[in-house]
Amino acid sequence: MPRYPSYPATADEIKRLELAFLLRSGFLQPGFHSTTISWSNRGQPSGRMALEVRILERETSVRLRYTVNDTQKYDYRIMLEAVPSNLPGGQGVRYYFLCPVSGRRATVLFMRDGTGMFAHRLAYQGSRLFYDSQLEPKRFRGMGHNFAVDREWEKEYRKGRKMYYRGKPTRWYARLLNLDQRAEASAPALLQLLNVLEQ
Structure with a gap:
């Protein structure tokens, strides 16, 4: 019987959480912010997630709450790390997610099939997540x-x-x-x- 090639899911196809979205939305300003994110796949709704961002002296974090496959509920925090900006003048900070699986810094986190959690694209050993262009x-x-x-x-x-x-x-x-x-x-x-x- 012929063997058909299998193609891995890529970072361009799966759900993602981007710091750029938080920045554009004003959620990286000091204080407490909340919203709901919706995803779609080929024009069809594919998920929703409640998101809370805390930029406080005692805590900088993102709380995520969502359900996977209509059964498994998730509720966890992803810490944010503030790094001094390298822009001219040296004012302000740049934020990074700290991956809840690997601890790596990231500006984008991905939810891989079967994991249920948002993580760095290199978080799972032996199953690296590629971009379309790399394949x-x-x-x-x-x-x-x-x-x-x-x-x-x-x-x-x-x-x-x-x-x-x-x-x-x-x-x-x-x-x-x-x-x-x-x-x-x-x-x-x-x-x-x-x-x-x-x-």
């Missing part, structure tokens, strides 16, 4: 740049974000232009590869 065959990686430009543009354009501020590209648009340049640079080699595959 692309080398000869097709040029295509990834082209698709990345389209995905990024669609995501940011929907938000109605400005492309220029005072005559200069905004940070997100500068990043998009950089992606576009990389895609353009890889185009000749990609076309050559496609011609070879067609023959």
Whole structure:
């Protein structure tokens, strides 16, 4: 009987908790903050989670409460570590999650199938979590740049974000232009590869 390849779940496909979301939402300011996060998969609701953030002198943490598979309830805290900012002027701090499984610092935590908890992508030995781009065959990686430009543009354009501020590209648009340049640079080699595959 033929063996069919199995592909691992990637960090791009599973539920994730990002510090960038907490920062954008103002939840890393001193005080107590709470909200509910909802996820969807291909347009269908796939989960909800109650989230509480404490940025206090005695405690900096994120409390998560959710149910997995409609049966297993989870309620736990993830500590936040404040590290002095390395930005010019040296004011303020940058926060990191401390992975509840491995203790590693992280800016993004992932919930892997079968674990039930949000953790660093390297938290489980022998079953490393990869990004989609890491699993692309080398000869097709040029295509990834082209698709990345389209995905990024669609995501940011929907938000109605400005492309220029005072005559200069905004940070997100500068990043998009950089992606576009990389895609353009890889185009000749990609076309050559496609011609070879067609023959």
